[in-house]
Amino acid sequence: AQAERVGVMAEADPSSGTNPILFSADQYQSLFLKALKGNLG
Known part of the structure; x- marks a missing residue:
């Protein structure tokens, strides 16, 4: 459950859009x- 939360939060992180x-x-x-x-x- 916590790993799922980490995944959702990482995708929502504004800086994730700058990843190649x-x-x-x-x-x-x-x-x-x-x-x-x-x-x-």
Whole structure:
């Protein structure tokens, strides 16, 4: 539930539009969970 919230908040962040690759809330959530587990490869 918290990871979902992080994804939604990351997508809504005004600075997210300046990223070279735009992510959806689901993609931000997935990235967050992978980083949390140390699985970035």
